[in-house]
Amino acid sequence: MKIFSSRNELTKTLSRILNMTRVLREFWFYYFGVINGDFQMIRVVFITLAFFLFAISPSVAQDTAPDWKKFGSEYLTYNGQALTFDAADLQRHQNRLRCVKMNNYGCVMGRSWQGAAGNDRAGHAIFEHPKWSVRAVVRDYCSKNRRGLRSAMQIAETYSPWCDTLGTVGVRNGWGRSCTGGPQPPAGFKGPLCAKPANGTPAAGQCGSCNCPDGVARGMAASVNAGINDNLALFGADGSPNVGNLVAVLGSKFRRETGFAVNEGLIKEGIELAGQCR
Structure with missing residues (x-):
C-alpha cells in the first residue's frame, strides 16, 4: 500500500504530528500537571496514534508539476x-x-512512463518535463503500430471508443453508454446507445453525448494529407521513426488536447527520446 505520494508529503505529515504533540503536551500539563516522565509515555502513544491516523488516510494525489x-x-x-x-x-x-499543468501535453494516463513523477486523481501522468510526455505518446503510437493500428481512425478509436459517453457515465444527454464494463444505463433504458455508425456518419446529437473519434481522426489525417483510414506511416519498416509525419500528427494531437500549439523542437526531442519502434 502506498502511504505517501512524495517525500515532501511525508515531511509535512511528520511536522504536523510533532506540532500536535506540542499542543497536547501543553494541554496535559495545564489541566493535569502530569510529571515529565509520565508525559514521555503519553507522547509516545500520541505520536504512534497520530502516525497511523495519517498513514491509513489516502494519500493526496498532486495535480500540478x-x-x-x-x-x-x-x-x-x-x-x-x-x-x-x-x-x-x-x-x-x-x-x-x-x-x-502536469507537463503532459498528450494527456497520457499512467505513472509508469519514463520521466513521470506521479499522477493526478484521474490517473494522468505528471511529468518532470514535457519532453517525456511527447516520448510517452510516441511509444504508445509505436505499440499500436506493432499491433497493426496505423490509420488515424484506428488510433483515435483506441483513445475515444464510439461506445463510450463523454465523461464515461451511464447516460449523457439521453444517450446510453454501450461499452462492456464500467457505468451502464439503468435497467429498461430505451434511448439511443453510443456506437459506431454503420454508415460512418454520427447521428444528430450523438457527438454532444458520445465519443466521436472521427473528428480526432480527421485532424490527424489532414496533418499528413492522408485519409482517416490510410496508414499514417509514422514508422518505417525497420522501426525507425518517420520524424516529419510524427511531428505533424503529434502537433495535431497536442493542439486538440490542450488548445495550444507545441514547439516543434520539443516534439522532435521527445521523438528522439522514444528511439526505435521495436
Whole structure:
C-alpha cells in the first residue's frame, strides 16, 4: 500500500504530528500537571496514534508539476502568441490547462512512463518535463503500430471508443453508454446507445453525448494529407521513426488536447527520446 505520494508529503505529515504533540503536551500539563516522565509515555502513544491516523488516510494525489509555467511559456503558443501564464493568461485559458499543468501535453494516463513523477486523481501522468510526455505518446503510437493500428481512425478509436459517453457515465444527454464494463444505463433504458455508425456518419446529437473519434481522426489525417483510414506511416519498416509525419500528427494531437500549439523542437526531442519502434 502506498502511504505517501512524495517525500515532501511525508515531511509535512511528520511536522504536523510533532506540532500536535506540542499542543497536547501543553494541554496535559495545564489541566493535569502530569510529571515529565509520565508525559514521555503519553507522547509516545500520541505520536504512534497520530502516525497511523495519517498513514491509513489516502494519500493526496498532486495535480500540478512544479515548473509547468516555465515550460509552458517556453514551448506553447496560442494563435501564434507567446504565453507568460500570468493572471490574465490563467483566467483566459483556465479550461485548457489541466494537462498543461502536469507537463503532459498528450494527456497520457499512467505513472509508469519514463520521466513521470506521479499522477493526478484521474490517473494522468505528471511529468518532470514535457519532453517525456511527447516520448510517452510516441511509444504508445509505436505499440499500436506493432499491433497493426496505423490509420488515424484506428488510433483515435483506441483513445475515444464510439461506445463510450463523454465523461464515461451511464447516460449523457439521453444517450446510453454501450461499452462492456464500467457505468451502464439503468435497467429498461430505451434511448439511443453510443456506437459506431454503420454508415460512418454520427447521428444528430450523438457527438454532444458520445465519443466521436472521427473528428480526432480527421485532424490527424489532414496533418499528413492522408485519409482517416490510410496508414499514417509514422514508422518505417525497420522501426525507425518517420520524424516529419510524427511531428505533424503529434502537433495535431497536442493542439486538440490542450488548445495550444507545441514547439516543434520539443516534439522532435521527445521523438528522439522514444528511439526505435521495436
